[in-house]
Amino acid sequence: MIKNCKYFFIKTPILVISDLIYDRNGWETEVNKTLKSIDINTISSKLWITYQLCICQRNFTNNSLASSIIPKIYQCDATYLSLSDQVITLNEFIILCSSVIDLTSHQVTVKNDDGTVVLFEKLTKQLPKLKSINYTFTTPSNNTSKKSFEELWKIRHFSIYDYVRLFSIPEDFNIDCFYSFMKVCI
Incomplete structure (x- = not known):
């Protein structure tokens, strides 16, 4: 028009x-x-x-x-x-972010x-079209919790991302849960 x-x-x-x-x-x-x-x-x-x-x-x-x-x-x-x-x-x-496929934050x-x-998992939930994410956590990180990755795992579209790159991951981020998730996805 x-x-x-x-x-x-x-x-x-x-x-x-x-x-x-x-x-x-x-x-x-x-x-x-x-x-x-x-x-x-x-x-x-x-x-x-x-x-x-x-x-x-x-x-x-x-x-x-x-x-x-x-x-x-x-x-x-x-x-x-x-x-x-x-x-x-x-x-x-x-x-x-309503149409974002590739996000760098x-x-x-x-x-x-x-x-x-x-929280990071709530942001991710808002991005159903996302395929690629480069995300650097704020320092000191206050946008994660001990259950962040467990919550990410519950988000359906998170498992179909083509590319996930996380920087400055906080210590309370459950890396064991992340590793289990990656084993299932690969």
Whole structure:
């Protein structure tokens, strides 16, 4: 509808972009296979992200960039999501991850409405389309429990992931349970 009808944009101003990337150069998007800088604050239209959202500069001084982009998003159909050093709410996480197949999460803290940290297994449960995950636990880790892996094992779609890579695994993560799980899956 957006591509075929110029009047649709006038009535509902939505910019369809495949990639939205934030790195040391600021916000960028791909136009004709070239990254172009954009000033996100001057865009009055909502954004429809169709392929990738990447907030990938590490050691941010601004850990709320992901949260600040949420009001600008009309729809996020990104299949690839990469977040680094961010603090977001569970609702924001769900908005960003609704279509994600490949997730990279480095030192990202997801919080409930009451300010408590969402456990890793609860995040995983929210991602039924996920096939690949690179996940670095926050340090010190407060998003796991002694039963984290036992809970992960109960999630049906977790066993069909193509790729799981976990970093900075906390000491209370049950590695024996993980090993048993891997033996069954392989």
